[in-house]
Amino acid sequence: MKNATFMFDFLQNTKDNFFEVFEKEVVYDDIVDSWFLMDPAWPVFAIVLVYLSFVLIIGPRFMKNREPFKLKGIILIYNITQVFYNAFLLYWFFSTPNSMFYFWKYSCHPEERQRFYLLLLELNRGSWFYFFSKILDLLDTVFFILRKKNSHVTLLHVYHHAIMVISCWVHLRFYKGIECLVAGLINVFIHVIMYSYYFLSAMGPSVQKYLWWKKYLTLMQIIQFIIVLIYLCCMFIFQCGFPKTFSLYMICNAFVFLYLFTMFYMNTYSKNNKVKSS
Template identity: 50%
Template sequence: MDSNDYSVVNEAHQQILHLLKKELKSDKVIDSWVFMSSPWPITLILLIYLAFILKIGPEFMKNREPFSIKNVMLLYNLMQTIFNGYLLAYVFITPGLPTYIWNHTCQPDQSGTKTHIKQEFHTISWYFVLSKIVDLFDTVFFVLRKKQSHVSFLHVYHHVNMVITCYVHLRFIKSEQAAFGGVINSFIHVIMYLYYFLAALGPHMQKHLWWKKYLTGIQIVQFILNIIYLLGLYAFDCNYPKLFLFYMLADIILFLYMFLKFYNNTYNIKNKSQ
């Protein structure tokens, strides 16, 4: 590598550092909240999660019968339905918050005013991060019920990625524009965990759960809407961190591809074989 190459690399490095310094935000209050002050608690949680679902759990269950945890799952799925419903309600019934979010769907609030409303928005964002951590128990229950085939790459990647992305956003981005995806995601999780709750009631409920395929369908629609929204943020030159925007676009496109593949393998191929 000659001096010109070093110059180009150094220039690119400086540009990236400049972008990071310009786009990353800090806040003494938010950054002191639980899980926000340091990346290590989240990192440790994810490492324990991966170790358990991929190695420790399967080894522990190898010579054991599946755990009978029907009541635990019913309670968990019911609480998840209520929790995600609460996240939705929090956004729409908090005075001034819906208008605040709508007014900043393109340009984030940099005025320094409406600190109370801004604090409410960041509070619900923290609850959203917490919900993604709680979601990890989905996989733990798969392992304890000896349904290791459900622990697919798509499932694990989705859960781990959501925790990391939501944490990084609240810790470093703190943008009101994330509300669009968060609201849609919470709505879908209300439907999803309601489905899981009904399914956990027993086999007699299966005839009433014909709408399972549509649950995957609305998840796919969610990704498409988010891609359109992110492209809009870029096309209309909204003040959204460009590095994070490109990361989110690539991430959601990957999710869309994997969910479409799952949908095709689960429903289209199954229908052709019937």
Template identity: 45%
Template sequence: MANITYGSLEGGFFNKMIDYLIDKLEQEIHTDELVDSWSLMKTPWPILFILAIYLLFILKIGPKIMEKRKPLNLKYIMMAYNLMQMIYNFIFVTNIFQPELFNAMISTLCRESSIDFHIRLRYYSFCWYFMFSKVLDLIDTVFFVLRKKQSHVSFLHVYHHVNMVISIWLFCKFFRTSCGAFVGLMNAFVHAIMYSYYFLSAFGPIMQKYLWWKKYLTRLQIVQFIIGLTYGFSLFIFDCEFPRLFTIYMIVDVSLFLYLFLVFYKKTYSNESKLK
């Protein structure tokens, strides 16, 4: 009899959770005809196809092709790519810092209802450009494979790239709240600095003595995750106008990123200190 009661309670809790999730999905997920008309946004299939080709190449096809070949010299291609990414992210950041948009972002960190429609529409477009930048980030891994640096194709690296594309696509497709602009701005700023480092490092040994700040770049990424996690919890604490489901997802996702980056930092720089 006790088992039946326990099972009933367990089943009741499970059913309530399902009902809660369905209710939240109906309340928080919505599409927009204009956004759906943009490239890659109508259905998830184009993005999933890109990710499938990406994973297939970096994990199977690429290593097989390069198995008996010498590493490709991609110095100038990589420099052009890193410079383009650096400029792309800096432009993204400077556009958000336009007075009208920046003031709107600050005023809607928790509440979005007061934002003008034309400002909201501009944030929609920024969301798409941000998502597209994450698609461009996938090229990083292709360079690793073609240069036969397969050890760089770690779980953290691949998970980070794939997860970011999927997460930002879902956000742009179904949520699109301006409350998320702060996180995008912070991420673009970090990536602008990161690609600046990559661009300079492509010059080779002549530039190495000026790149002592690599460790601090990783620290900056970790700080980014801590701020993002704090912001995620504050959305709950202050009952902000941000989708609850995406907030939960964001907290779990950023927590995992933070853990993986801390492990990477400890492994990389503690070993570096021992070698010195």
């Protein structure tokens, strides 16, 4: 009984402390919070719920006794659009005046939002386009289901797509800082390369035989999470002024991604796996 009471008190105190810190770190902005899908929260969570319902239940049942859809043209357009969209996001940051200066000087100890309000508002606008790209990414899985590529719909794939939508929304809705900037820039760079690969692969066997670099995409993603973890840990070591609640969440999530991507790489590309499948 005492152990149960202690555990209940511990969880209650942890929850109270979390929300106390969260209330101090949260940032509200009438302009940002008025953007599409920012407020209220239910449309974003509804999108994720519909996505999960379709790719895990509805889609597979719908396709069970049907032939795979031929979506080559649509997928080619989708992939090349993703290439240019993610390249645009990179351009957005590097072309925004003073963005590099602000990141270099204030990445550890951010200034008051009002001092650099117009710059941060512009960076938040870029974050919204990044958040929207994560909604577009959900179509990856939809195409897998409609083409009956169910083996591609793994825990890693579904978790990664769903949690990124929620994470990007939470960050822009409640924090509005630059704590995700490093992860975001690396991610869009990798997506430019990844969707370029998908575009070329979708062109058919005549092109696919030259695409020897698929496994390096997974390696790049693994390196991405290692860099992000090092960066976030440095933020704690040097006692930077980043939101502690979201930073801890990002660290936990980066560890999950690192584990899942590493397991995927080992299971897919390890020498032992190749020997077994031969």
